[in-house]
Amino acid sequence: MQNQPSFQFFSGARAELPLLLGVAPFGMIYGILALEAGLSPLAAQAMSAIVFAGSSQFMLVKLMGIGTPALVMIFTGFVINLRHALYSASIAPHTLGLNRLWKGVLAYFLTDEAYAVAVLHFNADSPPQFKHYYFLGAGLTLWGGWQLSTAIGIFLGAQIPLGWGLDFTLALTFIALVFPVLRDRPTLFAAFAAGLTSILAGGLPYKLGLVAAALVGIVTGLLVERKS
Amino acid sequence: MSLIWLVMICLGILTFLTRLSFIGLFQRWKIPDLVKRGLRYVPVAALTAIIVPELLMPDGVLNLNPLNPRLLAGLLAAGVAIRTRSVTWTIALGMIAFWALRWLLGLLSM
Numbered sequence: 001m002q003n004q005p006s007f008q009f010f011s012g013a014r015a016e017l018p019l020l021l022g023v024a025p026f027g028m029i030y031g032i033l034a035l036e037a038g039l040s041p042l043a044a045q046a047m048s049a050i051v052f053a054g055s056s057q058f059m060l061v062k063l064m065g066i067g068t069p070a071l072v073m074i075f076t077g078f079v080i081n082l083r084h085a086l087y088s089a090s091i092a093p094h095t096l097g098l099n100r101l102w103k104g105v106l107a108y109f110l111t112d113e114a115y116a117v118a119v120l121h122f123n124a125d126s127p128p129q130f131k132h133y134y135f136l137g138a139g140l141t142l143w144g145g146w147q148l149s150t151a152i153g154i155f156l157g158a159q160i161p162l163g164w165g166l167d168f169t170l171a172l173t174f175i176a177l178v179f180p181v182l183r184d185r186p187t188l189f190a191a192f193a194a195g196l197t198s199i200l201a202g203g204l205p206y207k208l209g210l211v212a213a214a215l216v217g218i219v220t221g222l223l224v225e226r227k228s
Numbered sequence: 229m230s231l232i233w234l235v236m237i238c239l240g241i242l243t244f245l246t247r248l249s250f251i252g253l254f255q256r257w258k259i260p261d262l263v264k265r266g267l268r269y270v271p272v273a274a275l276t277a278i279i280v281p282e283l284l285m286p287d288g289v290l291n292l293n294p295l296n297p298r299l300l301a302g303l304l305a306a307g308v309a310i311r312t313r314s315v316t317w318t319i320a321l322g323m324i325a326f327w328a329l330r331w332l333l334g335l336l337s338m
Contacts, residue, residue, distance in 0.1 A: 018315035043232055050240035060235065070235050077239040081246055083274060089250035090270035093259060103255075107248035112278070119271045168298060168326050169319055171282035172305050174275045176318035179309040187272055194273035195280040202285050210277045217273025218266045225265070 008130040012137030015121065019113050020145035022173030025166035026054050027146050031153020033058065037065035041154045048150040052143065053111060055207065056080040079206040086214055087115045094122045094131050102132055109139025111146075116177050124181065185228055190221030297329035 027048070034044035039061065051057055056077040063073045087110055095103060118135040182188050194217030201209035259267075283302040284290060291299075305322030312318065 018319070021316060021319045039232060043236070046233075047236045050236050051243055052240075053243055056239065056243070060239070064232060064235075070231055073235045074238045074242070077235075078242045078246070081239075081243045084243065084247045085249050086270050086274060088247055089254070089263075090267040092250045092254035093264060093267065095251050096255060103248065103251050107251055108244060110247040110251075112275075116271055116275055123268055123271070165326060165330065168282070168301070169323060171279050171298070171302060172319045172322040173315065174279050175302060175305045175322065176309045176315040178272055178275045178279065179306045180313045181272060187269065190269040191272045191276040194276045198277035198280045199284060199290065202281055202288075202290070209281070210274065213277035214270060214274040217276065218269045221269035221273070222262070222266050 003129050005130045005133040008133035009137040012118065012121075012134035012139075013141045014137075015117050015134075016114065016138040016141040018176075019117065019142065019173055020149075022169035023054075023113055023142065023145050024149040024152075025169050027149025028153035028156070029166065030054065030057055030061070031150045031155075032157055034061045035154060035157060037061040039064065044154055045147070045150055048146055051077070052108070052146065053077075053081050053084070054146075076206060079208065083207065083211050083214070084110055086211065087112075087119075091115060091119055091122075091135075094119070094135075098132055106132060106135055106139070109135065109143060111139070111142060113173065114139040114142045116174065120177060120181055186221045186225040189224040190217040193217050193220035295333055297326055297333055300329055301326035 030048070031044055034047065034057075035041065039047070044061075047057055047060070051060070059080055060073055060077055063076060068076075088107070091106075091110065095106060098106070114135070117138045118131075121134065122131055178191065182191055194213040197213035197216040198209055201212045203209070204212065279302070283298045284292065284296070286296075286298055294300075301322050304325045305318050308314075308321050309318040
C-alpha cells in the first residue's frame with residue numbers, strides 16, 4: 001500500500017495538517033495588514049496565490065503602505081525569498097527524473113512549511129517511490145490553509161486581535177519539526193552553529209542572516225562529520 | 229492600484245524561478261557527493277536560523293533576559309517536541325505557556 005501514489009499523497013497531507021495551526025494566524029494577520037495597506041480584497045487574496053511566501057508578503061504590504069517604488073518592492077521581496085534556492089538544492093536529489101510539469105508544480109509549492117515537512121521525511125526514511133506525491137499532498141494542504149486563512153483575515157478584518165502574540169506560532173511550528181531530528185553530533189553542531197550565526201548576523205537586512213546562518217550550519221555539519 | 233498587481237506578478241515569477249533553480253539545474257549536473265552530504269543539513273540549519281531570532285530577538289534586538297517569555301515557552305516547547313514528536317501538542321502547549329508566562333510576568337512587573 002505504501003507504494004500507492006494516493007497513499008503517499010494523503011500521508012503528506014496528514015503530516016502537513018497540524019502545521020496549519022501555526023500557519024493560519026499568519027495568513028489572517030497578513031489579510032488584515034494587506035487591507036490596512038490599501039490593497040483591495042481581490043489583490044490581497046491574489047498575492048497569497050501568486051507570491052505564496054508569507055514573509056515577503058508581509059514585507060510587501062508594509063512597503064506598499066509607506067509608498068515604496070515598485071522596483072524596490074520587487075527587489076526586496078526577491079532577496080527575502082532567496083532562501084528558497086537553498087531549499088531547492090536540498091530537495092533536488094529527491095526530484096531527479098521527474099518531468100517538467102512535476103518539477104514546476106513542486107517548485108511552486110516549495111514554501112518553508114511544505115519543504116520542511118517533506119525533506120525531513122525524505123531524509124529520515126525515504127519511501128521507495130512516489131515521494132513527489134507526498135510533497136504534493138503536503139504542499140497542497142499548506143496552500144489551501146494559506147488561501148483560506150488569508151480569506152478569513154480579509155473577511156474578519158480588525159475583529160482578530162493583533163496583540164495576542166499569535167506570531168509566536170511560527171517559531172513553535174519549526175521547533176516541533178527540528179528538535180526531534182537533532183539526534184547525531186554533526187546535526188546538533190550544524191543547528192547550534194546556525195542558531196549562533198542567526199543572532200550574530202541578525203542585523204543583516206532582508207533575512208540574509210538566515211541564508212548566512214544556513215551556510216555556516218552546513219559547513220559546520222560537514223566538518224564535524226569528517227572528524228567523527 | 230495596478231502597481232501592486234505588477235509588483236506581485238513580477239515577484240511571483242522571481243520567487244517561482246528561485247524555487248525551481250536547483251530542482252531544474254541538478255537534473256543536468258551530477259550533484260557532487262560533498263554537496264549532497266552538505267545539503268542534508270539545510271533543513272535543520274535553516275529552520276534553527278528561523279527559530280532562534282524569534283525567541284531571542286523578537287523586536288530585532290537581542291533579549292537574553294532569562295524572563296523573556298518567548299525564550300522560556302520556546303524551551304518548554306522543545307521539550308514537548310522531543311517527548312511527543314507531535315506538532316499539534318508542541319504548538320498548543322507552547323502557546324499556552326507563552327500566554328501564561330506573559331500574564332505572570334505582567335503581574336510581577338506591576
